[in-house]
Amino acid sequence: MPKLTGQVAQEVGVTRQTIRTWATRFPEWLSPEASQPGQTRYFSEADIEVLTAIKAFRDLNLTYDEIADKLRSGAHLTMAAEEAPAQEPPSGEPITTALITMDQVQAMMRPLAAATEEWRAIAEERRQELESLREENRRLREQLGQRHKSWLSRLLGR
Numbered sequence: 219m220p221k222l223t224g225q226v227a228q229e230v231g232v233t234r235q236t237i238r239t240w241a242t243r244f245p246e247w248l249s250p251e252a253s254q255p256g257q258t259r260y261f262s263e264a265d266i267e268v269l270t271a272i273k274a275f276r277d278l279n280l281t282y283d284e285i286a287d288k289l290r291s292g293a294h295l296t297m298a299a300e301e302a303p304a305q306e307p308p309s310g311e312p313i314t315t316a317l318i319t320m321d322q323v324q325a326m327m328r329p330l331a332a333a334t335e336e337w338r339a340i341a342e343e344r345r346q347e348l349e350s351l352r353e354e355n356r357r358l359r360e361q362l363g364q365r366h367k368s369w370l371s372r373l374l375g376r
Contacts, residue, residue, distance in 0.1 A: 220251065220260035230269050237261075240272050243282055247289050290334070292327040 227234045238259070245253035247268045251260040261269070268289070275285045 220262055221266065223259050223261070226261045226266055226269060229266060230273050232273060237269065240269055244268070244272060244286065244289065290331055292324055292331070 221229070223234045223237050227237045230237065238255075241248055241253045241259060242255060248265045249260075249262050252262070252265040253259070271289070271293070272285055275288055280288065
């Protein structure tokens with residue numbers, strides 16, 4: 219069941235304002251319901267795990283940029299797994315299900331993180347190209363306007 223900001227603040231051990239600040243600074247790792255400024259925020263268990271990791275990183279005196287790097291690398295997933303209680307097999311039966319280790323999860327996430335960074339770089343290149351095209355468009359419109367004025371003056375004999 220989703221929790222409100224005050225409940226999450228109490229659970230994580232920080233103020234409501236801190237939770238709101240983190241929701242604003244780290245929205246890409248939180249659900250949309252948790253990162254909507256100006257609206258009531260509802261935090262899922264996954265959101266609370268991320269916020270708990272952010273608190274742990276802040277306790278280590280990491281900057282917001284360093285925390286974002288840690289979240290990008292999936293370090294908060296490792297923290298959640300380390301804090302999870304070990305589960306006993308039911309009634310002493312051997313475990314027959316294959317489990318994936320956190321190292322395997324992190325190995326699978328590395329290419330995703332690299333791909334994300336590549337896409338961000340491409341998006342930035344496209345943004346710069348778009349800005350350049352807008353500037354060229356503005357310049358050409360100015361030239362066209364000047365030529366139009368000149369042509370109109372000649373036509374009217376001024």
